[in-house]
Amino acid sequence: MSQLTRDEVAHLADLARIDLDDAELDHLAPQLNVILESVASISGVAGDDVPPTSHPIPLTNVFRDDVVVPGLTAEQALSGAPEAEEQRFRVPRILGDEQ
Amino acid sequence: MSETLVPFDEVVERFDPALGLEIHVELNTNTKMFCGCPAVFGGEPNTQVCPTCLGLPGAMPVVNGKAVESAIRIGLALNCEIAEWCRFARKNYFYPDMPKNFQTSQYDEPIAFEGYLDVTVPDENGGEGETFRIEIERAHMEEDTGKSSHVGGSDGRIHGADYSLVDYNRAGIPLIEIVTKPILGTGDKAPLVAKAYVSAIRDLIVALGVSDARMDQGSIRADVNLSLAPKGSGVLGTRSETKNVNSLRSVERAVRFEMSRHAGILDAGGSVLQETRHFHENDGTTSSGREKSDAEDYRYFPEPDLVPVAPSREWVEELRATLPENPAVKRTRLQGEWGFTDLEMRDTVGAGALDLVEQTVAAGAAPQAARKWWLTELARRANDAGVELTELAVTPAQVAAVQALVDAKTINDKLARQVFDGLLAGEGTPEEIIAARGLAVVSDEGALSAAVDKAIAENPDIADKIRDGKLAAAGALIGAVMKEMRGQADAGRVRELVLEKLS
Ligand SMILES: [Zn+2]
Numbered sequence: 001m002s003q004l005t006r007d008e009v010a011h012l013a014d015l016a017r018i019d020l021d022d023a024e025l026d027h028l029a030p031q032l033n034v035i036l037e038s039v040a041s042i043s044g045v046a047g048d049d050v051p052p053t054s055h056p057i058p059l060t061n062v063f064r065d066d067v068v069v070p071g072l073t074a075e076q077a078l079s080g081a082p083e084a085e086e087q088r089f090r091v092p093r094i095l096g097d098e099q
Numbered sequence: 100m101s102e103t104l105v106p107f108d109e110v111v112e113r114f115d116p117a118l119g120l121e122i123h124v125e126l127n128t129n130t131k132m133f134c135g136c137p138a139v140f141g142g143e144p145n146t147q148v149c150p151t152c153l154g155l156p157g158a159m160p161v162v163n164g165k166a167v168e169s170a171i172r173i174g175l176a177l178n179c180e181i182a183e184w185c186r187f188a189r190k191n192y193f194y195p196d197m198p199k200n201f202q203t204s205q206y207d208e209p210i211a212f213e214g215y216l217d218v219t220v221p222d223e224n225g226g227e228g229e230t231f232r233i234e235i236e237r238a239h240m241e242e243d244t245g246k247s248s249h250v251g252g253s254d255g256r257i258h259g260a261d262y263s264l265v266d267y268n269r270a271g272i273p274l275i276e277i278v279t280k281p282i283l284g285t286g287d288k289a290p291l292v293a294k295a296y297v298s299a300i301r302d303l304i305v306a307l308g309v310s311d312a313r314m315d316q317g318s319i320r321a322d323v324n325l326s327l328a329p330k331g332s333g334v335l336g337t338r339s340e341t342k343n344v345n346s347l348r349s350v351e352r353a354v355r356f357e358m359s360r361h362a363g364i365l366d367a368g369g370s371v372l373q374e375t376r377h378f379h380e381n382d383g384t385t386s387s388g389r390e391k392s393d394a395e396d397y398r399y400f401p402e403p404d405l406v407p408v409a410p411s412r413e414w415v416e417e418l419r420a421t422l423p424e425n426p427a428v429k430r431t432r433l434q435g436e437w438g439f440t441d442l443e444m445r446d447t448v449g450a451g452a453l454d455l456v457e458q459t460v461a462a463g464a465a466p467q468a469a470r471k472w473w474l475t476e477l478a479r480r481a482n483d484a485g486v487e488l489t490e491l492a493v494t495p496a497q498v499a500a501v502q503a504l505v506d507a508k509t510i511n512d513k514l515a516r517q518v519f520d521g522l523l524a525g526e527g528t529p530e531e532i533i534a535a536r537g538l539a540v541v542s543d544e545g546a547l548s549a550a551v552d553k554a555i556a557e558n559p560d561i562a563d564k565i566r567d568g569k570l571a572a573a574g575a576l577i578g579a580v581m582k583e584m585r586g587q588a589d590a591g592r593v594r595e596l597v598l599e600k601l602s
Binding site for chain 1: 148248
């Protein structure tokens, strides 16, 4: 099991928009490694005949009919927004392009 | 930054282009991909939302079965394999128009893969076109984002904006993303191949009836990837990705511009940046967007809230049986049946009138008559009203009915135009309009004969010419009679009467 480097933790934090300073990175990187090692012990138990599982229940094809159901009113939708304007969610200036 | 653009002819002499196209198709389902909110275009802001498509905590998505059906039909029409089992995945990134902070998409298990579409680039000299086989890598299901408008700054764009306002009505509308493999060997045809491909996809989507297929409204959006490599080198160069190119003409122009731009960079010994570009409709150029490099780290993982999709082979075969005739094949067939010239056919397709003409013919009109009405009179009215032909309030059945009345000599072409006025104004059936507006040609021989006598009396010189055998002069008398009859006469019958009386 390869170790998660401090740089990788910094990169992940950046992708997740979590602002970590140097002291926090020093503190958290080793802790994350301990967690990864603990989880990795599962691969010692599962044999080659056990494929990685994303869904524990063997269900497929759970579909919904294409029928409109009432949702929220604009008022309800915006009620939890820190700021709203012109019936829209107001968000801070966007830096850079959409992805 | 000033850019050196190499003339297109020089680019293709020295470089091989490689194209790649990603097309997003917004499906026309009633509801969104993962919730029951309406998926229609143009509602008041944030009135088509619910906890699921707003990404509120605890909300659980459920897949729209109709969207899966449409995805499979698109895959089959593109000659793809349909996955026996596939999952949704979370594509993680932050952007305010995506409320969950991830897009539910598909990653390494698309629902459709390994297909192809043959497209034909017309020959500019009217000869046989050249056909290219476009290999399809995949078609996968995902969801659309909301819409941001940027406030402040100079021109409503991101740069310089003070803040943004977001409407989530579009967030969660089903999208199918169709991705090609690199398209090689197109040479100087690259811009035309790109355009022909997007056009063929649009035709296919229309024929399948799975989307509004309106590029101008963003229900079909194309991203154009392009790279250049030294001619004959067989390598792939670094590509740029021009996003959201929203018309067929723009697709062609974007490819052409990027080829010239890449060549300029490579000629100067530089290297092309792998980045997204924005296309500008006004001058046909592109400008730098976002550099791709490490921002590309989407940390995909299987969506735990949605169970896998495993379409049974029976279902797939049932859907295969619903596929329409391939649009290109259909076009060739109809041209043969109708006896249209290449030019007439191209004009008909170009005007978006193919289906309308087909339906008008099916309703009993002669092909040339159907073509004439849709491409002249009705095209002009659609143009005046700023709508598509298909949106005009005249149906193919009505056009066939009007033509039948012309064939029966109840009305003439000129009166038919007034019938179309009535149809567009919602005044009822063609017969009702003719009755209400008093449009029928006068079949009363007495009245017609009197009008001819009057015209002869008023134009003795012309009458003499006709008596002397100068039949070409008859036109002036016919014109006078038609004027007298306010256009409501059968010009053929008037001509007969004039010649009879002056023989
Ligand atoms: Zn919803």
